[in-house]
Amino acid sequence: MTTRFATMFANLKAKHEGAFVPFVTLCDPNFDTSVKILHTLCASGADALELGLPFSDPCADGPVIQDADKRALSAGSTTQRCFDAIAKLRASYDAVPISLLVYVNLVVAFGTDRFFAQAAAAGVDAVLLADVPVNMLDAGEDFRAAASRHGIELVLIAPSNASKATLAEIAEKSEGYIYTLSRFGITGTDKVFGRPVDLIAHLKELKAAPTLLGFGISTPDHVKIAMQCGADGAISGSAIVKIIGENLDNEAAMLENLHIFVQKMKAATKEQ
Numbered sequence: 001m002t003t004r005f006a007t008m009f010a011n012l013k014a015k016h017e018g019a020f021v022p023f024v025t026l027c028d029p030n031f032d033t034s035v036k037i038l039h040t041l042c043a044s045g046a047d048a049l050e051l052g053l054p055f056s057d058p059c060a061d062g063p064v065i066q067d068a069d070k071r072a073l074s075a076g077s078t079t080q081r082c083f084d085a086i087a088k089l090r091a092s093y094d095a096v097p098i099s100l101l102v103y104v105n106l107v108v109a110f111g112t113d114r115f116f117a118q119a120a121a122a123g124v125d126a127v128l129l130a131d132v133p134v135n136m137l138d139a140g141e142d143f144r145a146a147a148s149r150h151g152i153e154l155v156l157i158a159p160s161n162a163s164k165a166t167l168a169e170i171a172e173k174s175e176g177y178i179y180t181l182s183r184f185g186i187t188g189t190d191k192v193f194g195r196p197v198d199l200i201a202h203l204k205e206l207k208a209a210p211t212l213l214g215f216g217i218s219t220p221d222h223v224k225i226a227m228q229c230g231a232d233g234a235i236s237g238s239a240i241v242k243i244i245g246e247n248l249d250n251e252a253a254m255l256e257n258l259h260i261f262v263q264k265m266k267a268a269t270k271e272q
Contacts, residue, residue: 003153004097004125005176008047009210009232018269019047019233020223021212022240022262023101025068026051026085027077029248034072037244038089040255044262047269048097050128050235053082055103064238067245079110083122090123099126099155099176104141112141116150126153126176134169144173155179158203158211160196167199171208178203180211180231200230220268227269236265 012019022041027034041049052065054072086098100119107115107129119127129143134156137144147154153175158167160181170178180203182196200211210232217223218239226234243261247254 003176004095005048005099005153005210007095008097009177012047012233012269016270018223018227018231019210019212020045020262020266020269021048021050021233021235022046022265023050023052023214023235023237024240024244025054025065025072026082027054027072027075028068028241028244029071030075031077031081031085033251033254035085035088036251036255037258038085039092040258041240041262042089042093042096044259045266046096046262047233047266048099050099050101050237051082051086052237053079053100053102053106055106057103062238064241064245068241071245071248079106079115080118083118083124086122086124094123097125097176098123099128099153100124101128101130104129104132104143107143108141112143112146113149116146116152120150120152124152126155128155128157128179130157134166134173137173157181158199160199162199164202167202168206171203171206174209177210177212177232178208179235180213182213182215182217182226195225195229197229204230220264223265223268233269234265 008019024037054069054077127147144154155176156170156174157179158170158181180196180200203211212233212235213226213229213231214235217226217234217236223234240261243257244254247257
């Protein structure tokens with residue numbers, strides 16, 4: 001079966017474009033505004049979405065996304081409410097690929113099989129377990145088997161400091177795409193943006209899934225650099241979540257600023 005991510009990458013390759021994938025935290029700052037944000041991102045030209053489930057201890061994320069998680073949780077976010085938000089978006093956007101970035105405690109607490117079943121029912125295509133290393137995917141909960149049962153692709157992270165053995169395992173097991181880190185550390189726009197040319201080239205040699213470069217991508221120039229590094233696209237999170245946080249008292253301005261930002265970032269994927 002051809003997946004939404006596979007179709008997206010094939011279509012973009014035919015047009016000589018890269019993918020621009022915005023990240024936001026679901027239910028931030030609240031359920032209704034979050035749904036409007038998702039619609040705005042898609043309407044503004046996002047090729048796919050990566051969506052975070054709010055968590056009380058997001059260890060891979062910097063302060064901007066940590067604050068988004070706090071806002072969402074304070075507004076009453078639950079895992080099921082996040083699935084409900086995705087289902088609302090799916091009613092209008094059937095073709096856009098959607099991945100979830102989630103911390104494993106949320107999956108286990110919800111019930112692993114139930115989590116993947118509900119994700120599939122909501123219209124999720126892929127799941128990235130942010131704090132589960134590749135060598136633990138088949139241990140204990142057996143996340144790969146649960147994901148496969150419900151037609152969900154499992155996305156893996158390729159760190160800039162990974163060994164060749166680890167990269168080979170990532171290339172073998174990651175589906176949909178590989179979240180390729182521009183640098184080591186946590187998310188945030190205040191960090192140095194790296195250029196992992198060798199990492200991306202090595203993954204391509206291994207015939208891995210397409211690479212989306214993330215961490216520190218906040219400008220159209222960063223998107224262009226990602227393409228120059230050989231990535232198949234770029235993910236921007238903190239820069240987008242920052243727009244949300246800066247416009248909490250003016251929803252109209254928030255949505256307009258998000259629209260402009262996504263349009264500019266997407267345009268950069270075409271300028272190669």
